[in-house]
Amino acid sequence: MAAPDKLPGALPLGAQAMPAAMPTTIPPAVAQAAVRWLLDLEPGDSSTARRKRQQWQSWLDANPLHAQAWQRIAQVDGQLRGVPTAVAVQTLASPALSRRHAVRLAVMLGAGAGGLLALGQSPLGQQAWLSASADLATATGEQQRTVLADGTRLLLNTATAVDLRYSSSERLIVLRAGEIQIESAADPSPDPATGQARPLRVRSSQGLARAIGTRFTVRQYADDTLVQVQEGQVELQLRNDISQTLRLAAGEQGRIATQQLLREATAPAADLAWTQGMLVADDMRLGDFIAELARYRPGRLHCTPEAAALRVSGSYPLADTDKVLAALSRALPVRISSRTRWWVTVEIN
Incomplete structure (x- = not known):
């Protein structure tokens, strides 16, 4: 389902002016709570969606800082889609936030257009919610x-x-x-x-x-x-x-x-290499190797079907996936095509 053009509740996206007397810095805990609510809200008119919107409205009314954090999200206007949660929280908490800064940040991170609400229904949004709410x-x-x-x-x-x-x-x-x-x-x-x-x-x-x-x-x-x-x-x-x-x-x-x-x-034994910060391959299909490496790299990392059939062996450090990709391009007849750092394809050279 496509994200609505307004966030649910009494505050349409971007509609409420920020009170001039409010502090310019939002506490990180409040910013994170705003992100949590954004990921948890549901479109539609189901009983669950209505209940969550009522709970969100109560949170919004409880403290002027909550409304300020929500207004910051409205200023970003969906351009934080695809941004890691920690970056989103830092952006919302920043007193220097501006739409131009948010758009620049989104472009830098390879984020597409669309609302943050849609993020809550995506694998990235689900991961962000888990990270924000887990012990x-x-x-x-x-x-x-x-x-x-x-x-x-x-x-x-x-x-x-x-x-x-x-x-x-x-x-x-x-x-x-x-x-x-x-x-x-x-x-x-x-x-x-x-x-x-x-x-x-x-x-x-x-x-x-x-x-x-x-x-x-x-x-x-x-x-x-x-x-x-x-x-x-x-x-x-x-x-x-x-x-x-x-x-x-x-x-x-x-x-x-x-x-x-x-x-x-x-x-x-190779399955335990991650506990030592390594990815070990022994004549592994490149497609399987890239799928495993993608777990350790933000964004989208994939390879074409032609490249996926190649075989790879060796030990690779998980702390630097760029180095791993560079090593693959030297060892195999492949090239690394990067639309952005967050959108990388491995293909036959």
């Missing part, structure tokens, strides 16, 4: 290491969002998007009711992975969840049928699908 999150191309309250070590891969649901009876990590590696720690705060250690679980869209003194990775795909075990054991469980379980040992991997648990071949 822990990484942007595209970013990795983050953290130690949780119980001593568990957590590594977030690119474009990953997790929530932490620790209670007196369980330690739950909710993987909302992306990929994580978990190195479990002994529970320092056993369940007071039973005296037993609280189970450490990772929940994905399809099911649960329970750690049994272990180190393992979990990746959320669109239709299933991949679990790879490096140390110890992990027990898989379907979300909609807890009677189905599958235990994996070190070196094994399995998938949690909607209706079944699948044990697969031994986990390839």
